[in-house]
Amino acid sequence: MYEPGEFGESLRRLRERRPLIHQISNYVTINDCANITLAIGASPVMAEDVSEVEEMVSLAAALVLNMGMPNSRKIEAMLAAGRQAMKQGIPIIFDPVGAGATKLRIDAADRILTELKITAIRGNLSEIKTLLGIGSGTRGVDCIEPQEDNQALAKRLSAKLGSIVAITGSTDVIAYNNEVCYIHNGTELLAGVTGTGCMTTALIACFCSVANNAFAGTIAGVAAMGIAGELAKQELAKNEGLGTFHMRLFDAVSNLTPETLSHRMKVEFCSEN
Amino acid sequence: MYEPGEFGESLRRLRERRPLIHQISNYVTINDCANITLAIGASPVMAEDVSEVEEMVSLAAALVLNMGMPNSRKIEAMLAAGRQAMKQGIPIIFDPVGAGATKLRIDAADRILTELKITAIRGNLSEIKTLLGIGSGTRGVDCIEPQEDNQALAKRLSAKLGSIVAITGSTDVIAYNNEVCYIHNGTELLAGVTGTGCMTTALIACFCSVANNAFAGTIAGVAAMGIAGELAKQELAKNEGLGTFHMRLFDAVSNLTPETLSHRMKVEFCSEN
């Protein structure tokens, strides 16, 4: 269904066009999200005051709504930005950070999913479960669930919302309509650095702003982060650890060629029925 | 009184249990605080809206209140989070960043120390002096004071509040009840990177969430940061400077073994009378 070369082609297009990616993010990972956006070849802008987000979105090619460190002002800004993005028809990528942990986050996610038409959602298993109303607190249980369940959950949420759903973890699963795929890239070290999920979401937005379709864009974003993790890990010397690994993620993304992206992606498309 | 192996044991326990550490921090150092928490083996969560902090604390094993970049909303959230932590009986670690600089901070520190029962306080000398009502502005005078004074001040504040008090500087001193110790780890380079104090506070919270007692946890957190500084400095090449040193702090903490922690700690317990 997808030619590997297509994903490399998206990366080439991204670097040519340098699309502006508007991100309403959290302050823990905001610098990393901006830098990963630059590293892949796009241009980030972070604006979150309700009085300016609509104008900023009007300049952008995609919008990221990242629910980390929420408050009522930021939630209103997300909704206003999202409505503007819908008017323009640009992709909206939603990251339900810590969705199940508090009522504030459950309610915010609920409003975002009710009032906006989200293009793609990326979360870990417990966050996606929360969005399905079967969450169990904020801590992931990713290791326990067999792969089949993740696929079923992603498909269920996708069918419910009409959005692409990506559950990232040791194996990533992405579902949309009758399409499902697994991505077998990545390393466990990615869980040792804060914000690698947020950065994946930012990369999805970058690729969706130029991809032929958002499902392919989501695949490319998730795979790019996984490959970056593999490359960053591969170069670690014995006395190097999470600090060096963190830095090398940006090296890997900035040096990622269309060829490397195409060739290293391990996407497994599942037949449906 | 303390077996060095006990501190290593705490680190082993930390990595087994991966306790959730809730941190209300400042935006300058928030990414580093989350990453140092991951590097030592715990799990960070940053939430600061008053409407969600109580629920988030209810999932946590320790709470950090970091007073950098204060405002009235964040101070209310700190107090609400602190009250919830007291109900649960989990450790509360307080970092009075820039305590003496402004009335907002003096008043906030005063409310936090009056309304909450703080487990441990970590600050530099001028911050601790401010909490004793003898502060002299925000700039440290750490180099001028002889070591004896730091010990006396730490003991005085500890007795006044019933909290562990750690004054970090070229030599760190930690006091609680009749116990006082010096920690002789560290390097002057730690003062060249913003947030090394905040990260030390985060490490104290990590260790206190699993240690046999909070005094031992505070010692382990302060020593771990000092040792990380020594290891990060030791590997610096001639053309490397504060950027590389900063990154290697995370390498050192993520690679820190229970054995290295136990063996490199230079704790000097003082006899009391």
Add this chain to the structure above:
Amino acid sequence: MYEPGEFGESLRRLRERRPLIHQISNYVTINDCANITLAIGASPVMAEDVSEVEEMVSLAAALVLNMGMPNSRKIEAMLAAGRQAMKQGIPIIFDPVGAGATKLRIDAADRILTELKITAIRGNLSEIKTLLGIGSGTRGVDCIEPQEDNQALAKRLSAKLGSIVAITGSTDVIAYNNEVCYIHNGTELLAGVTGTGCMTTALIACFCSVANNAFAGTIAGVAAMGIAGELAKQELAKNEGLGTFHMRLFDAVSNLTPETLSHRMKVEFCSEN
């Protein structure tokens, strides 16, 4: 007019005095701005609540107003901090981040320039154009404009406001009164890391707090960042990219000697008429 050794002398003075630099900044780049301030030898403090900024400014030797991620609370704090800085006669450095993108930013910049006497402004070409009322959106068009126009624009804004104006880009231009100079340091990689503009602004503030005059301080700050970029790029191995480059900027600034600053600066003073 300027002896190269004078700039090196400023750096020496900076490291001796360790001036406190108060910065109201944005959360994307705030950690980097604090760390670059420490790396050059000054001492950063970030405070932005309107209830404490005046007291904090009263301790400071220079003030940075960085307009990234604005909101009404922060704008009021910037104005209050700026008024206090004017009372004390300390330099105020303004960074009009994304000035032309939204009405919130245009209005904020207008108030800052009307109500305060700014010492130096640093922006990219599109931001400076916006301040002249000839902006065309937030995306730079730096590559299109011939050098002559940048000089004319910088001079025009400087004459209008009585402030030093620095337009940074592939070649930097700095104008004040009848003085104009180009700075030919730097590398295109600086555009690949978020916050290198913000960090340049922070360095200008550091140098202005100790320089003989603010024009020389602005030159030193802009040149220091350009040289840091050159040094960071020079050491990049083939498999290293924007992550390593980013880190090495701090290495380069922390290792920058007065001699290197003086000798590597490529300042071209333009004769006026």
